[in-house]
Amino acid sequence: MDKYIGVMSGTSLDGIDTVLVETDGRQICLLAADGYPLPGELRARLLAAAGGQAVTMQAVGQMDAELGQLYARAVNQLLAKARVTAAEVTAIGCHGQTLWHQPEGPLPFSLQLGDGNRIAADTGILTVNDFRRMDMALGGQGAPLVPAFHKMVLGNCPHTRIVLNIGGIANISVLTPAHKVLGYDVGPGNMLMDAWCQRHTGHAYDKDAELAARGRVDTTLLNKLLGEPWFALPPPKSTGRELFNLAWLDARLPASYRVSDVQATLAELTAVAIADQVGKWPAGELLVCGGGGHNPLLMARLTALLPDWQVSTTNTAGVDMDYMEAMAFAWLAQQTVNGLPGNLPEATGARQGAVLGAIHPAPHATEDS
Structure with a gap:
């Protein structure tokens, strides 16, 4: 079984949950878990935007970058706690922070913040995020994915x-x-x-x-x-x-x-x-x-x-109630990396099962670096 990391910050915005698991897609074992605080000032900005307050594109981009950095710090803290190196982890599955979820209407969409490029760059681990939009492109709600x-x-x-x-x-x-x-x-x-x-x-x-x-x-x-x-x-x-x-x-x-x-x-x-x-x-x-x-x-x-x-x-x-969702996104990353469907059409309403998420490879060291 390979090691994966799951990262979850939910609609309550009460912090970032991280887990390290071993899984082959058919069974899963929780190896370590950790929590990382969400700064109060950032939480307030996210709550205001998610609640419908007018927000500039600059502010959205800033929050996306900040969350990417925070998720990476949370992952690195988990790695240190578990005494595991980045090289031992196959991938990170990061749900991201939902800013807006609109599953109905002529053009349904769901927007999660947390730059996967920054997570991959700052951890050195391939990162999968943006899990919901393929399901929605196939006519589904994009949720729930668990x-x-x-x-x-x-x-x-x-x-x-x-x-x-x-x-x-x-x-x-x-x-x-x-x-x-x-x-x-x-x-x-x-x-x-x-x-x-x-x-x-x-x-x-x-x-x-x-x-x-x-x-x-x-x-x-x-x-x-x-x-x-x-x-x-x-x-x-x-x-x-x-x-x-x-x-x-x-x-x-x-x-x-x-x-x-x-x-x-x-x-x-x-x-x-x-x-x-x-x-x-x-x-x-x-x-x-x-x-x-x-x-x-x-x-x-x-x-x-x-x-x-x-x-x-x-x-x-036998499944920790506090880390169930973070474990789910570690497992979803495993599904994506192996080219396997992550959604259930009977749950989301999508036309078919599909490989979910955007993959951000970790940058490789160059001769000049």
Whole structure:
């Protein structure tokens, strides 16, 4: 098996996850994992742009370059931690930071920042990025891409198993013996909760759901939020910060409210949107990964809303819940390097499976260097 590195910074913008794995495409072993902070000032600029604030092309180019350098530093830190040299790694798979995801309309597109050339140059390792756009060129949503990995790593199961990733957005991969793998976004994960908490407390997220626990669910507001037409769309479907943002929430808030009640309602929105989709399938295992798996209120509500399901985290199945997505992009890089499809048309809606991503070879030393 060959060594690959996966790099992931999701829609929550809570930092950069890196993993070192060994994989042959049919099995995978996590060798090392690390986290790297996203500078607060850069995070603020990215959040503003992703939220629809006007931004210049110069600013976009600058963020692309900054993120490329940051991803490279994160990789080099991981290599030092794992005591592995760049020469031992076949490739890096880097998701990049989503600036805008627009899967519908006459010309769907998805834009991830993080210059792959800089990553390859600063690490000395071939880098694969821009994973989503080939799927979209083939008529797909470009998301979610992790169901193919979930199928490989957790698909060998005699009963229904749903893998739920709760990052900024919540998405599910449905693994059942009788059906092809399905995967799609189900609604906001941590995104709205984090944004509301940041606005009113200054904290990037609601640690241990302390703010939400002080509030009560506003059922009128909850029903208004659940009335968003996107929830009724059939899969394949995907979404992001372009829809579920504070402006979307503000337009639906009552004239008066308690901050903690809104936080509790947003947690319930995430839980109900997930449970509505999971509950469509024969009861089995619901395995949670991503940052939302650390939210005790979310986990408790999922358990209560899905009483016939065994709700736990992917840790119980042997896959680290915090590094599942980074591992997926390491695996996707392996697929690309070996000329193998990385998408599942049944999940994204693409016309066919395809090799994904743009390849940036590491520069070779020259005689003059």
